[in-house]
Amino acid sequence: MDALVARVGAVRAVAPSAGAASTVGHSPKRMLFLDLVLSVFRLNGLLVAEGDAMTEDLGLTSARWKVIGVVALSTAGLTVPGIARVLGQSRQAVQRITDVMAQDGLITYEPNPKHKRSVLVLLTDEGKSAYHALREVQDPWAIRNTEDIPIEELETSLRLVRRLIQRLDK
Amino acid sequence: MDALVARVGAVRAVAPSAGAASTVGHSPKRMLFLDLVLSVFRLNGLLVAEGDAMTEDLGLTSARWKVIGVVALSTAGLTVPGIARVLGQSRQAVQRITDVMAQDGLITYEPNPKHKRSVLVLLTDEGKSAYHALREVQDPWAIRNTEDIPIEELETSLRLVRRLIQRLDK
């Protein structure tokens, strides 16, 4: 909770006269966890903004490169609800994005041999080059942001985040 | 990236015949980082959903208890742009939330001795009891989700997340 208190404190200079924070009664673990939750909110917003800024030249948005990334990882296409399950979003939200992306020529809907109604989403050539362009800005960005971070910390954090996901996703 | 590939793989059972994922060319660190980014997206969505479900009996939403939590940590109130800076959101987004919360009687706008136009946001008695009710569900939830997680992992993850925030927030 220290970071939040610090941020509130920092704001005092602008919006003045805030007193001491009332964090009495919080155990250290609880405070750590709640701070982590708030930090995840914050990081999520920053990552979306960063991703949008990084890919706006490619005509992409955060919602779009999430879909492109998932589809690119499958060689034979995914259904719209399938993409939604991977991303943990509603199928309606994904459907709306893919419909626009299909109009823009980034993806195509192909017949699904295993399912008559639920078509498969595939990348068009344009979509593939968008993915490659995405990789070309995403990879240096990933390297830049991890070069001074020990791999063990990345592994620990990822494991923790995954554990939380698994716990909340049932 | 393993988790994403695994998720795509798991979806194969539903939306069939996806081949091997093409993760060639990714260094381990890059893959870890990109997987962490995607996992943060996922966790963010789950945390918002969980928070909404947890507080719907209190008439709160995720956007509202974020505001309540921040205001409760200051004893003399914060301005709307100040809350926005703490949460890392736009002042317009916060303004809209606080306007509705003021109508609902959770907060009040009080004159700011340091600034004639920018009023201070304070919790009403109703807002304070909402915060206490929030704490009563939030604290057990935090304990439940951390009891089997070593405090060192929480600290490492929080430190990493904060470092990323600091790097992206400039």
Add this chain to the structure above:
DNA sequence: CCGATGATGACAGCATGCTGACATCATCAA
């Protein structure tokens, strides 16, 4: 004191997510 600069309030438009609801198609067990 005054003008430049920045912060704020207020409104508009848009993107993205959610849920609900309903019809239709797929699948499986009786």
Add this chain to the structure above:
DNA sequence: TTGATGATGTCAGCATGCTGTCATCATCGG
């Protein structure tokens, strides 16, 4: 075969975030 159950497509409504814009107020340097 048939009926129940689940998955999907589709449309609607709503919540929440962002940016842009403009007028107004605060603050500070000249």
